[in-house]
Amino acid sequence: MPEPENEKCIRLKIDCPPKKDGGLKEAEDRQREKQDMMNRKYPKQKIIIKGGKIKKEHNIKDKIKCVTYHIYWNSETEGKIEKHIPKQITEGFENKYQYIYHDKEGKEHEICTVNWMEIIGREKGVRVSGVPKGYIKTYKYPTSGGGDARNGYEYENGDIYVDGVGGYGNRKYPKQNGKVKIVRMKDSLSYAKGDVKIYYTFHGSDRRYCSPECYAGFIGALGELNRTDIQSTGMCFGDGTSYPSVSHNNGRSVDTRYLSNFNDEKKKVLAFKKFFFTDIITGTGGWYKNLPSHKHMGDHNDHLHAGVIDNKKVKTIEEVK
Numbered sequence: 247m248p249e250p251e252n253e254k255c256i257r258l259k260i261d262c263p264p265k266k267d268g269g270l271k272e273a274e275d276r277q278r279e280k281q282d283m284m285n286r287k288y289p290k291q292k293i294i295i296k297g298g299k300i301k302k303e304h305n306i307k308d309k310i311k312c313v314t315y316h317i318y319w320n321s322e323t324e325g326k327i328e329k330h331i332p333k334q335i336t337e338g339f340e341n342k343y344q345y346i347y348h349d350k351e352g353k354e355h356e357i358c359t360v361n362w363m364e365i366i367g368r369e370k371g372v373r374v375s376g377v378p379k380g381y382i383k384t385y386k387y388p389t390s391g392g393g394d395a396r397n398g399y400e401y402e403n404g405d406i407y408v409d410g411v412g413g414y415g416n417r418k419y420p421k422q423n424g425k426v427k428i429v430r431m432k433d434s435l436s437y438a439k440g441d442v443k444i445y446y447t448f449h450g451s452d453r454r455y456c457s458p459e460c461y462a463g464f465i466g467a468l469g470e471l472n473r474t475d476i477q478s479t480g481m482c483f484g485d486g487t488s489y490p491s492v493s494h495n496n497g498r499s500v501d502t503r504y505l506s507n508f509n510d511e512k513k514k515v516l517a518f519k520k521f522f523f524t525d526i527i528t529g530t531g532g533w534y535k536n537l538p539s540h541k542h543m544g545d546h547n548d549h550l551h552a553g554v555i556d557n558k559k560v561k562t563i564e565e566v567k
């Protein structure tokens with residue numbers, strides 16, 4: 247017995263009675279079409295976007311379009327970084343960058359998605375003897391991670407002075423012409439899949455912002471190192487300053503604690519070099535002085551400084567159609 251029309255209406259959740267001109271059939275067709283789309287064209291494939299506050303499933307048909315840094319293992323000695331810009335960005339992802347690592351076998355690893363922001367750029371810091379009067383704004387730096395910076399003082403001309411603890415004195419970070427982009431790094435990463443491990447934690451620092459390219463290079467170096475014990479002692483703050491460091495302005499440098507022996511630390515220096523850090527500084531004492539860094543300095547006997555990623559090495563690829 248054929249199904250009565252009114253029952254069909256209820257089953258299909260459409261208005262009854264159906265229109266005489268085949269409204270029911272139309273509705274049924276639409277319903278079938280929708281079902282087909284879900285069942286056939288787009289089977290149970292899902293992509294999951296991790297990071298930030300977003301952790302939801304999207305059907306493949308609504309695949310997220312987000313500016314993405316692709317970081318490639320590439321070769322033994324040289325990495326590769328590409329910034330892919332989609333023509334249209336998915337709503338809610340305008341202020342986000344995604345980071346994807348491509349391992350030796352060419353497998354993709356979705357490492358994280360973080361927020362970016364545009365700030366007034368900072369020149370390299372300068373050591374100064376005090377904080378002059380006449381500032382127009384003052385604010386406190388976060389300290390929960392054990393960092394040394396305490397207060398920022400902003401002046402009419404845009405310069406920022408910083409005071410802090412640890413016997414480092416004061417710093418001035420002059421305003422730079424133009425704006426720069428920085429990302430809020432994850433407080434830690436602990437990605438492990440197959441043969442790939444990408445891990446870091448912070449140690450004694452609240453400087454958790456850096457340039458988007460610096461973050462890509464750092465992730466590349468971490469992928470190369472394939473360890474779970476890398477500790478960073480910081481990049482820059484959200485205002486682009488980096489007390490007590492003078493050369494982490496705009497988050498263009500990353501500090502890490504030394505590993506326990508020469509061979510492991512040598513691998514770390516080479517991993518940063520592989521991902522285009524051009525100013526790596528290590529210490530002058532013990533085995534530090536033999537590391538293949540660009541420079542050796544006495545004030546780097548407790549950490550490795552990987553500075554100034556070569557942005558020209560990051561290829562931007564824009565989707566045009």
Ligand SMILES: [Zn+2]
Nearest residue numbers: 491499501551
């Ligand atoms: Zn440094």
